[in-house]
Amino acid sequence: MPEDDRLSRVFAALADPTRRDIVARLAVGDATVGELAEPYDVTVQAVSKHLKVLGDAGLVSRSRDAQRRPCHLEAEVFDLMTKWIERYRQQAEERFRRLDALLASIDEESGDGTDGTDDRPAGNDQTGAAS
C-alpha cells in the first residue's frame, strides 16, 4: 500500500471520536467487539464497522479465540503519524526562528530602515514567488 494512502487512512480513522475512544480502550488492553461496544449506545454492528476502519488503517489487529475476535492495538503505526507531524512542525518552527532572527537583525540596525529587506534569509520567499 502506498505510504500516502496509509497515512490518509490512519488520520481518517482517528478523526472519529468513537474510534479514538476505542483506541484509548485498546491501549489499556485487548478487548472483544462486544466489550468495546458496551459503553456506547450504538449497535455492535456499528462498532464492528469502526474496527474494520481501524483495522484497514493498520491500527488494530484481530486474532481468534473461539467465537470471539479479540482486538489488539498496533502501536507502531503511530510512528508513521509522529514522523509526518514532526517533520512539518520542525520545518515551521525553523521558519519561525529565521523570521525571529530577521526581526532581531532589523531591530539592531534601526535608524536606516531602507535596506533591511536584503537581510531576509534565503528560501522562505514563497509568497509572490509563483508566476
Next chain:
Amino acid sequence: MPEDDRLSRVFAALADPTRRDIVARLAVGDATVGELAEPYDVTVQAVSKHLKVLGDAGLVSRSRDAQRRPCHLEAEVFDLMTKWIERYRQQAEERFRRLDALLASIDEESGDGTDGTDDRPAGNDQTGAAS
C-alpha cells in the same frame, strides 16, 4: 470549542492528501490561495474549500495583503495531536513491556506450567472484565 471536537477536525483535515500537501507547502513559507492551487489540477475554489477546512481545524491562519489572503501554518496545533498520539503509544508500549516481563517470568519457572496464570500483572485484564 471542545478539545475533542478540535482533535477530530485536525485529524479529519489531515486525512486528505491534498490538504497534507498544502500543509507541507506552507511549512516552507506562507502562500496565497492561487499559488497553492497551481500545482494541482483542481479549481481555485476547491483549494479555497480545503483552506477553510484547515482553517477551521486551526492549522492555518489567514491575513490580508491587498486582494490577497496569504495563508500561514499554525504549528502549535501539531502539539495537540502529538500529545494524544504519544499518550496512547506510551500506554501501549508499557503494556507490551508488561507482557514481555510476564512471558519472561513464565519462562524462568518453566516446568510447573499449572499456576502461571496468577502471574498476570494487574491492570491489563480488559478482556472479559466487562459485565
Next chain:
DNA sequence: CTCATTGACAACCATACGGTTGAATAAGGA
C-alpha cells in the same frame, strides 16, 4: 470610473461515511 485580479459564497452532483435493521456465518454448549 471602469476594469482586472483575488478570493469567497451558493447551488448542485456524485460518492463516502456513520448509523440502522435484518440475515448469514462461525463456534460452543444443551
Next chain:
DNA sequence: TCCTTATTCAACCGTATGGTTGTCAATGAG
C-alpha cells in the same frame, strides 16, 4: 442435533465531503 453467543455481511437512510460551475465582494491599476 438444535440453540445460544459472537461477529460479520448486505441493504438502506440521512448527512457530510470533495468536486464542479456561476456569481459576487473587495481591492488595486488604467
